[in-house]
Amino acid sequence: MSRTIRKAAVLGAGTMGARIAAHLANAGVEVRLLDIAPDRLTPAEQARGITLDSRQVRGRIVNQLFEAMQKSKPPALYTPDTARRIRTGNFAHDLPKIADADWIIEAVIENFDAKQALLTQVDRYRKPGTLVSSNTSGLPIASLARDLSEDFRAHWLGTHFFNPPRQMRLVELIPTPETKPEVVEFVRDFCDRRLGKVVVFAKDRPNFIANRLFLFAMMHLLKTMQAQGLTIEEVDALTGPLIGRPHTATFRLADFVGVDVCVFVGENLHRLVPEDEKRDVFVPPEFLKRMVEKRWIGDKTGQGFFKKEKDERLVLDLDTFDYRPPRPPNFPGLAEARKIRDTGARLRHLLWSNDAWRDDRAGRFLWETWSELLLYSAARIPEIADDLVSIDTTMIHGFAWELGMFEIWDAIGVAESARRMESLGKALPPLVQKLLASGRDTFYARQRDRRFYFDLAGAAYRPVPEPPGVIRLHVLRDRNKVLLSNPGASLLDLGEGILCLEFHSKVNAFDHDVLALLRSSLEETEAHYEGLVIGNEGPNFCVGANLQYFLELGRACRWSEIRRVVEETRSAFLAIRACRKPVAAAVFGRTLGAGCELALHAPRIQAAAETYMGWTEPGVGLIPAAGGPKEMLLRWTADLPPDADLTPYLKQAFENIARAQVSSSAAEAAEWRCLRPEDPITMNRDRLIADARQTALALARAGYTPPALEPRVPVTGRAGLATLKMGIFLARQSGHISAYDAHIAERLAYVMAGGDLPQPMTVPESYLLDLECEAFLSLLGEPKTQERIEYMLQNGRPLRN
Numbered sequence: 001m002s003r004t005i006r007k008a009a010v011l012g013a014g015t016m017g018a019r020i021a022a023h024l025a026n027a028g029v030e031v032r033l034l035d036i037a038p039d040r041l042t043p044a045e046q047a048r049g050i051t052l053d054s055r056q057v058r059g060r061i062v063n064q065l066f067e068a069m070q071k072s073k074p075p076a077l078y079t080p081d082t083a084r085r086i087r088t089g090n091f092a093h094d095l096p097k098i099a100d101a102d103w104i105i106e107a108v109i110e111n112f113d114a115k116q117a118l119l120t121q122v123d124r125y126r127k128p129g130t131l132v133s134s135n136t137s138g139l140p141i142a143s144l145a146r147d148l149s150e151d152f153r154a155h156w157l158g159t160h161f162f163n164p165p166r167q168m169r170l171v172e173l174i175p176t177p178e179t180k181p182e183v184v185e186f187v188r189d190f191c192d193r194r195l196g197k198v199v200v201f202a203k204d205r206p207n208f209i210a211n212r213l214f215l216f217a218m219m220h221l222l223k224t225m226q227a228q229g230l231t232i233e234e235v236d237a238l239t240g241p242l243i244g245r246p247h248t249a250t251f252r253l254a255d256f257v258g259v260d261v262c263v264f265v266g267e268n269l270h271r272l273v274p275e276d277e278k279r280d281v282f283v284p285p286e287f288l289k290r291m292v293e294k295r296w297i298g299d300k301t302g303q304g305f306f307k308k309e310k311d312e313r314l315v316l317d318l319d320t321f322d323y324r325p326p327r328p329p330n331f332p333g334l335a336e337a338r339k340i341r342d343t344g345a346r347l348r349h350l351l352w353s354n355d356a357w358r359d360d361r362a363g364r365f366l367w368e369t370w371s372e373l374l375l376y377s378a379a380r381i382p383e384i385a386d387d388l389v390s391i392d393t394t395m396i397h398g399f400a401w402e403l404g405m406f407e408i409w410d411a412i413g414v415a416e417s418a419r420r421m422e423s424l425g426k427a428l429p430p431l432v433q434k435l436l437a438s439g440r441d442t443f444y445a446r447q448r449d450r451r452f453y454f455d456l457a458g459a460a461y462r463p464v465p466e467p468p469g470v471i472r473l474h475v476l477r478d479r480n481k482v483l484l485s486n487p488g489a490s491l492l493d494l495g496e497g498i499l500c501l502e503f504h505s506k507v508n509a510f511d512h513d514v515l516a517l518l519r520s521s522l523e524e525t526e527a528h529y530e531g532l533v534i535g536n537e538g539p540n541f542c543v544g545a546n547l548q549y550f551l552e553l554g555r556a557c558r559w560s561e562i563r564r565v566v567e568e569t570r571s572a573f574l575a576i577r578a579c580r581k582p583v584a585a586a587v588f589g590r591t592l593g594a595g596c597e598l599a600l601h602a603p604r605i606q607a608a609a610e611t612y613m614g615w616t617e618p619g620v621g622l623i624p625a626a627g628g629p630k631e632m633l634l635r636w637t638a639d640l641p642p643d644a645d646l647t648p649y650l651k652q653a654f655e656n657i658a659r660a661q662v663s664s665s666a667a668e669a670a671e672w673r674c675l676r677p678e679d680p681i682t683m684n685r686d687r688l689i690a691d692a693r694q695t696a697l698a699l700a701r702a703g704y705t706p707p708a709l710e711p712r713v714p715v716t717g718r719a720g721l722a723t724l725k726m727g728i729f730l731a732r733q734s735g736h737i738s739a740y741d742a743h744i745a746e747r748l749a750y751v752m753a754g755g756d757l758p759q760p761m762t763v764p765e766s767y768l769l770d771l772e773c774e775a776f777l778s779l780l781g782e783p784k785t786q787e788r789i790e791y792m793l794q795n796g797r798p799l800r801n
Contacts, residue, residue: 003186005029005131005194009101011118013062013088016135016163017107018069022076023165025085026609026667027194027683032097035062037090062088076166078609078667091118096125105159107135110264116144123148131183133159138207138265142176153178157187160208162398167610169685170397171197172208192467196609196683198397200390206272207265209384209391210398213405215265217373219281221250224368226285228361232305232315237329238362239369243350244343244402251305255298259291259305278376287318331362343402344411351412370408371421377405379429381456388431388443389453389464406443406453415441434459449478471690473502473537484520488513491521497530497700498693508538510569510594511546518572525581531696531704532579534602535586535689542595544616545569551789554780562780566773569594570626573601578706582699586692588685592616592662596674597624600631603706604699605679606692607666613674614662618741619798621785623748625776629657630713630768633752635673637714646760650720651727654752658728658745660798712762715754724749738800740784747775 006029010021013035021033037058041050050057066088069076077083089097098104104122108114115134122132128151134144141158148156158174171191175184191197202208207215225235232251240249254262263284270282291297291304296316298304307314307323314323333350340346351367377391385391392404403411415436418428428436435443435454445452445461452461466472476482476492484491488505501521505511518534525532535541553562576583576598585599588608596613599605607613617624632653637646655661656672663669666681675681682691716723725746732742750756751771754763779785784801791799 009098012107013065037092078665103131172202234329255304259297489517500533530700531582533692540589541591544593582704584692584696597628611666613669618660621788625772717757721753
């Protein structure tokens with residue numbers, strides 16, 4: 001029987017439940033979100049004579065939680081309208097309605113008895129064959145369902161989402177011996193394709209993979225910190241980006257997770273893993289228990305390891321148990337390490353240079369914490385996972401580490417670090433012993449174009465599995481599929497007659513190297529291939545043009561050269577549209593300025609769901625000059641009758657650019673008409689290039705032909721310009737924009753209204769492109785624009801001058 005998920009029920013509307021419901025809604029699923037009904041009235045309800053059984057009271061708790069989710073940061077929903085796919089209710093009255101759900105996700109309090117009692121009710125109401133899963137972070141999955149029906153157990157498994165569920169890509173799947181294999185495969189595929197998740201299979205052991213290792217790392221680190229006399233600031237300096245982890249480091253992450261959660265899970269783990277050789281590590285240190293007693297548990301209560309007072313962030317002094325201003329860490333050796341760009345090489349330097357583990361405070365701390373964590377992780381195979389790839393994937397996608405545990409061990413040197421560990425009396429786990437006994441000294445190896453990992457069971461290398469339908473550009477490079485290349489970009493053969501232009505310039509900015517290869521790629525595609533994809537595997541599609549280059553040219557008053565670059569760029573973008581073979585722009589992440597303009601000229605955009613598309617030029621004192629304003633006008637005025645009033649549509653197109661708006665998702669970009677209705681969205685970023693190839697191929701097979709004529713653009717002339725100027729004046733008077741913001745906005749308004757034309761008319765796109773170029777050149781010559789560009793380059797944020 002074919003299976004699909006059209007409707008889901010999420011039971012529990014707390015932090016995780018409401019956000020899981022939101023992400024299911026993001027994926028187009030209709031969701032019923034339920035939570036408990038109140039058992040008492042508020043004073044206000046009593047005063048109004050409302051009864052407990054009234055609809056308003058019954059929905060109070062779930063609706064409050066639902067509203068909190070809609071205001072959460074980062075946003076849980078792709079667009080505010082997505083919330084319309086979610087209906088709320090309560091367990092007391094609405095639980096029977098789960099009978100129409102295709103998937104039921106339990107996400108109530110992390111308490112075994114509470115979950116089991118609710119699941120017993122679920123078994124009464126679910127229809128046979130309905131999937132049921134628990135979003136527990138560590139309770140035993142099989143035990144939760146042991147007394148339930150056979151059909152329930154056959155369709156039951158654990159699905160551990162990470163917080164926040166939209167942004168964190170990992171999901172741990174925990175099947176039981178009774179879960180049907182086809183159910184496991186369906187949930188894996190649905191989480192992958194529809195929810196955009198990286199899926200890892202975990203064993204049904206306490207806290208699975210992620211929280212077992214995270215809690216060990218956290219508790220051992222805290223005890224090492226105390227033993228070595230380090231402060232909270234010093235530990236955060238050593239456990240953030242320096243070692244390839246997020247800026248939240250250790251203690252900001254603990255405040256986000258909750259100190260009470262760390263204590264609760266640590267105590268539970270100590271009780272549940274009596275056979276664990278390191279179980280005593282899980283006993284929380286006394287200062288954590290003291291913090292819980294005082295309700296200093298982190299973000300939930302406004303103070304934990306950090307506390308904000310007025311405009312100052314204070315840090316907890318664990319010696320005095322008072323809050324104080326933070327002190328800059330003093331680790332002189334870190335300056336040299338920070339110069340090393342490669343994370344693995346940086347870690348090797350920190351752990352090995354000058355016998356850091358003995359003579360340097362930072363190195364000694366890092367060696368002790370890393371060596372124990374590496375050994376513990378290796379010893380947990382096969383207890384919590386069958387292979388080391390699952391552990392590395394978990395740490396990368398569950399905690400946003402740059403490298404996985406065993407990738408780090410390879411980087412610092414397995415054989416030499418193992419010798420040091422043994423010399424210090426540390427026992428090597430079977431995985432490490434077998435690796436070294438086999439004559440190998442790395443957990444990963446590359447043979448030809450495949451990556452392999454060392455398998456404990458077979459004591460040999462096995463290929464790292466890749467999900468079907470995924471194209472990795474770095475693998476194609478290894479297979480010699482590069483046709484053309486320069487420092488800024490490469491042209492690769494994706495197969496089936498489709499090429500891929502890949503950016504790899506600095507921060508994927510659009511520069512002269514990318515421009516040159518774009519033209520060559522279009523020529524090669526037209527001459528010998530079926531279509532072209534423009535995409536890459538960097539952190540962002542394209543952050544815009546090279547601002548440093550334009551700043552230098554502007555300060556040197558090289559106006560003819562600037563004009564030439566702008567004209568060549570817009571000519572290349574028009575060539576994308578005019579190409580006789582279809583081009584698909586595979587956008588994702590930040591797709592800004594020139595990157596956005598490039599995409600708008602492609603006949604198709606294949607957008608990752610997490611695409612942040614829009615305009616940043618006004619923030620640096622400029623306007624888009626390679627067709628962005630023109631394209632937005634075309635999109636907002638498309639299909640209007642000849643006598644339509646253009647002004648409301650002009651205002652929409654103008655405001656998207658003038659406000660320097662960047663979409664929070666591909667769905668929002670579609671609302672702004674940066675994406676067209678026919679532009680598909682890919683939920684899983686890993687599948688973006690493959691999906692874009694299929695999009696280009698489908699257009700080619702359908703007999704694609706480019707537009708025959710240069711489009712004419714409807715403009716309002718003076719009337720629309722006057723309306724826009726009035727809006728700019730009012731925004732300036734109300735203090736919403738600065739005087740220079742208003743100046744930039746007026747230049748943009750002049751362009752988008754079509755200039756000083758006496759009446760509405762249609763103009764050739766070349767007319768608007770020339771207006772864009774003149775405005776760009778004029779603004780680039782102004783001192784305040786040059787100040788804005790320099791400030792952005794130095795500080796990474798806009799200047800309001």
